[in-house]
Amino acid sequence: MKSRIKVLGLALSVIGLLFMGGGVFAYTMVADGQHALQSFSEAQNVTLTYNEDGQLVDRGEVAGAEAILDLLENDWGYAVVASDLDPNDPLVNTGTEYMYQMALIAHHTLTGTNTVVLTEDTEYNGETFPAGTYEVATDGKYWTDFDRSHPLEGPAREMAWTGTAHGLVGELGVGSVTASTLQLGLGIVALIEGLGLVFIGTGLALIWVAAGDRKKELKEAPAIESIDEPATV
16 A cells, blocks of 8 residues: 555656646746747837826826826726836836727827818708818717718718727737736746646655655564574484
């Protein structure tokens, strides 16, 4: 029985070592991904702006940054990780920073105003729009919220949600997903390493128990009494 426990302990220890090796391999893959993301961020050189007190600002105003965070947290439902917004590392390279930058672009697009010029009187749904210049507010409308057939909203949609805005939002979204995936990868690495330690610890404990029982048996075994030899005749 004791030998079987010892063999089981050895087997668990080997499995634990395999888990540890798998964890090391997984970590190298995650590290490569983090290095690539960092290099991409450095190449783009997109940074967030903080004031001298370390507060996040937009166009020099703390209120502007707060409005962007409000859009990100309350309208989009994103869980902001405050530690990702580090004034000592303003480079956009974390999931929260990518999402904030995306919200910044969306915020200014949603709150902007565009100039639409009608060269002639235009009628739409029984309403006449005289020729002239109009300032059309985006008024919180996303691309699909505009009436593209409307003489003012149609042109304003193209001016507000430009190809550049869509492209930047898409690019930042990929960066955010990549950063979040890498964080998840680190969690998986920690889980694998933890399982490896559990298996190794359990295996060593079984070997220790088996060895202890063997020593106890040897200690408790009765001593062999000496036998007197008969006297020779």
